[in-house]
Amino acid sequence: MAGAVWAAATVALVAVGSVRAAGWLFALCLIAAAVTATLAVTGGRSPFGMLVAATLPPAATVRALPWAVRGLRRTRPAGPGVGRLLTSLAVSAGLLTLFGLLFSSADAVFADLVAGLLPDIALGGGVGWLARLLLIGLGLLGGAYLVSRPPNLEGLRAAPTRPAHRLEWTLPLVLLDxxxxxxxxxxxxxFFGGAGHVLRTAGLTYAQYARGGFWQLLAVTALTLLVIAIAARRAPQSTRADRLLVRVLLGTLAALSLVVVASALYRMQVYADAYGATRLRLVVATVELWLGLLFVLVGVAVVRMRADWLPRLVIGTAVLALLGLAVVNPDRLIADRNVDRYLETGRLDVGYLSRLSADAVPALDRLPEPMRSCALREIAAELPRDGLWAANLGRERARRELGPTPATASVTDCPDLRRW
Structure with a gap:
């Protein structure tokens, strides 16, 4: 059952590339898909088992090559051999190419249809397609090897450690709390006095207030999770008093950490309100929300005194956060917030918005001229007609939006994209 869930998550992550035009988002989804695909094939429930599973695909791909060769040698099909099948495929490809070129030169409509179905076969595009096919083929071969010979990851657990003395772990946690x-x-x-109170008291700007603390609070959040994991592992839990102490100290730390997460998010909100939304600010805010959810899960694990389900939920919630980011359409969300901010304050970084993906076109289309054309000019120039192999809903919608009112601004019309 768990393997089917990870497989479904892999398909959903890869499908983001057909829905959203933001290349950075698809790259993050591909990285996450590599992790979920590995878990779908290898399994692994414990933290150590999941860590080992992440190292298996490269080794499996190398070991799968001789395994596949031995399998082909042992298999003796009743029909034609491998050599004859390859010859038949080569002849078929040659015939399709020859007659396809003749039909394409005879009819322009048929030529457009073939051009949309076929990938780019120019020298640069051909090398790229060969590299992609090679990577995909090696990945599928490695996956087949792991499916046929699944590793035993259930027994992989970290060696038990000697519980610490009560004072050894209680004193650091009390002081940290x-x-x-x-x-x-x-x-x-x-929170109650507002950002203005802090700015008047400390004499900081919005940028100094937000940037000066957000990254430190992000590091505090991640390190706190590590401290809780180590303390939960080393703390004695043999008596009822020990278990109560673990619940109180670690539960308090988890609850206080939620306020730290809220503070980091508040600082980022202040910064975004003052200077506009960007991809980086949206991503780090999403990471903070995810870390806040982890603290809630850690609190549940501390109360229940069981955490065998927690490692899978850590990765599962990360995948859901990434898919949630794809659902909200980040580039359009960023563009919408910046356009709304412009309508309220009259300030807008057109240069940054012009570097967003085609997903942002519906939001940028609300800008008045000439800012609209200046923001859309670069995006429109990078919107070629997609073929079957590169179909994308975000780019198709952008083409429909730009069709009736194209972006007509020239370079001279936009001398300084940051001046608005």
């Missing part, structure tokens, strides 16, 4: 509580009390002042 106290430090977090002091920080949280300051953050509550920020």
């Amino acid at each position: 106290a430090l977090f509580a002091a920080f949280v009390s300051v953050q509550l002042t920020v």
Whole structure:
């Protein structure tokens, strides 16, 4: 059942490339798809088993080559051999190419149809297609090898460690909880007093306030998860008093960490309101939301004193966060927020918006001229007609939006894209 869920997640992640035109989003989805595909084939439930599973695909691809050769030698089909099948395929390809070229030269409509069905066969495009086919073929071969010879990852667990003395882990956590509580009390002042209170008190700008603390708080959030994992592993849990102490100290740390996450998100919101939304700001805000969800899951694991389900949910929630990002259409969301901000404040970074993908076209189309054409000019220039192999809903919608009112601005019309 778990393998089917990971396989479905892999398909959903890869399908993002056919829906969204943002290349950076598709690249993140492909990286995540490599992880989920590995888990679909190899399994693995424990953290150590999942870590080992991530190293299996490269080794499996290398070992699959001699395995496939031995399988072909052992298989003796009743029909024609491999050599004759390859010859038949070569003859078929030659005949289709010859007659396809003749028919294409005889009818322009048929030529357009063939051009849409066939990938780019120019020298550069041909090398790219061969590289893609090679990588896909090796990946499928490695996956077939792992399916036929599945590794045993269920027994891979980290060696048990000697529980620490109560004072050894209680004292650091009590002090850490106290430090977090002091920080949280300051953050509550920020929440109730607003960013203006902090700016007047500390004498900071919006950029200094947001950037000066967000990345540190992001590091604190990640390190806190590591501290909780180590403490949960080393803390004694043999008696009822030990288990109660674990729940209180780790639960308090998880709850206070949620306020740290909220503070980091608030700082990023202040920064985005002051300077506009960008891809980086949206991604790091999504990461913070995901880390906040992890703290909720950690809190549940601490209360239940069981965390065998947590590693799979960590990856599962990360995949859901990435798919959620694809659902909200990030480039369009960024463009919408910046256009709304322009309509309220009159400030807009047209140069940045012009570098977004075709997903942002419906939002940028709301801008008045000449800003609309300046923002859409570069995007429109990179919107060729997609063939069957590169069909994309985002680019198709952008072409429909730009069809009635194309972007007509020239370079001289947009001398300084940041001046608005």
